[in-house]
Every structure is written in C-alpha cells, then in structure tokens.
Amino acid sequence: DQQVKQNSPSLSVQEGRISILNCDYTNSMFDYFLWYKKYPAEGPTFLISISSIKDKNEDGRFTVFLNKSAKHLSLHIVPSQPGDSAVYFCAASETGTASKLTFGTGTRLQVTL
Amino acid sequence: EAGVVQSPRYKIIEKKQPVAFWCNPISGHNTLYWYRQNLGQGPELLIRYENEEAVDDSQLPKDRFSAERLKGVDSTLKIQPAELGDSAVYLCASSFSSTNTGELFFGEGSRLTVL
Numbered sequence: 289d290q291q292v293k294q295n296s297p298s299l300s301v302q303e304g305r306i307s308i309l310n311c312d313y314t315n316s317m318f319d320y321f322l323w324y325k326k327y328p329a330e331g332p333t334f335l336i337s338i339s340s341i342k343d344k345n346e347d348g349r350f351t352v353f354l355n356k357s358a359k360h361l362s363l364h365i366v367p368s369q370p371g372d373s374a375v376y377f378c379a380a381s382e383t384g385t386a387s388k389l390t391f392g393t394g395t396r397l398q399v400t401l
Numbered sequence: 402e403a404g405v406v407q408s409p410r411y412k413i414i415e416k417k418q419p420v421a422f423w424c425n426p427i428s429g430h431n432t433l434y435w436y437r438q439n440l441g442q443g444p445e446l447l448i449r450y451e452n453e454e455a456v457d458d459s460q461l462p463k464d465r466f467s468a469e470r471l472k473g474v475d476s477t478l479k480i481q482p483a484e485l486g487d488s489a490v491y492l493c494a495s496s497f498s499s500t501n502t503g504e505l506f507f508g509e510g511s512r513l514t515v516l
Contacts (some may be wrong), residue, residue, distance in 0.1 A: 329509065330509055331509050332444065334504030386505050388449065389444075389446065391442075
C-alpha cells in the first residue's frame with residue numbers, strides 16, 4: 289500500500305520556466321511533509337518542509353503548497369535551473385517530526401537549456 | 402563539518418553470504434536511521450536509534466537483519482544470510498534529535514548487489 293504517491297516518474301522543463309512536482313497521500317494522519325532532492329550516487333538532501341497547519345511554505349525559488357482536503361502537495365521551482373535536475377522525493381510523517389518518514393517513489397526532473 | 406559517512410559504497414556478494422554496512426553520523430547527532438531504497442522506489446525506514454537505543458525497528462526483518470549502535474555514535478547494519486531480494490541501496494541518516502522537525506542528513510549510501 290503506497291501511502292505517498294508521486295504519479296509522474298519524470299518531468300522535463302525548460303530553464304527559466306516553472307517546475308511543478310506533485311505528490312498525493314492517503315494517510316490522513318500525516319501532519320508533516322518534506323521534499324528531498326537526490327543527485328545520482330548521492331544521498332537525498334533536504335529541500336523544504338511544511339507542517340499541516342500551513343498551506344504554503346516558501347524558501348527562495350522553492351515553494352511547497354499543501355491541500356489537506358485533497359491530500360495533495362506540490363513543489364514549485366521558479367525559475368528552474370539546470371542544477372535543479374535531480375530526483376525529487378516527497379515524504380510524510382505522522383509524528384510532526386522527521387522521526388519516521390514515508391517516502392514517495394520520486395520524480396526525475398530534467399531542466400533543459 | 403563532515404557529513405554522514407558510510408562504507409562500503411558498493412558490495413557484491415553471492416546469496417547466503419553475510420554482509421555488513423557501517424555508518425558514522427554527523428558529530429553530535431543523537432538520532433541515527435537506516436533506510437533501504439529498492440530500485441525505482443523511495444527510501445524505507447528499517448531502524449531508528451536514539452543514542453544507543455533502537456526505538457523503532459518495526460520494519461527491520463529480524464530473521465536476517467541486525468543492527469547495533471554500541472556507543473551511541475557509529476552503527477553497523479548486518480544481513481546474514483543475504484537473499485537476492487536484499488539488493489538495494491542502504492542509506493544511513495542522522496539528525497540532532499527525532500523530536501524536532503529538523504531535517505535528516507543522509508549519507509551517500511551502500512549499494513548491495515546479491516547474485
């Protein structure tokens with residue numbers, strides 16, 4: 289049972305445009321959500337997070353939106369840069385902390401010139 | 402500041418052989434995690450340590466997997482005997498505490514191939 293779903297395995301975006309990565313979840317107990325970025329042969333690195341008490345969190349070019357009623361979150365990257373090309377994982381937790389994360393399967397983002 | 406260090410980076414073994422992975426977390430991080438990432442999947446938590454205590458090992462296949470963190474610093478994850486389905490990347494992560502919303506810091510992972 290995949291509790292965190294990233295239905296788009298890959299996404300290609302032109303440099304300078306907006307990248308939108310989507311994530312859906314089924315467990316209504318999830319109350320804390322994170323995005324991780326992973327380059328090949330490296331471990332995932334934390335990107336941005338959002339608590340369920342918020343519907344938006346912004347950090348520079350990265351914004352995460354949370355729609356609790358739809359059990360959906362999205363990561364917006366504006367403007368997209370070639371260095372953003374990586375696999376992006378959505379993760380969720382029931383504990384309000386990062387102590388036990390359930391990850392999605394990832395979306396590979398390719399930012400083209 | 403050094404990040405999370407894992408070794409070996411790559412390991413190829415035949416099924417039924419034992420294998421061990423080592424992790425040294427970021428200095429001062431009390432919480433250590435072992436995740437397993439199968440091909441095309443996201444990481445899945447195997448075990449979480451608070452200092453030297455395993456506080457969540459519900460996802461660890463205890464018949465063949467074992468882990469230890471004797472002095473509350475570095476940790477070893479062992480598989481004995483390995484099966485074909487154990488082929489995956491084993492990721493170690495650490496954080497200062499598991500009770501805050503702080504990020505996890507992951508190592509580069511140990512890629513296991515079981516033949």
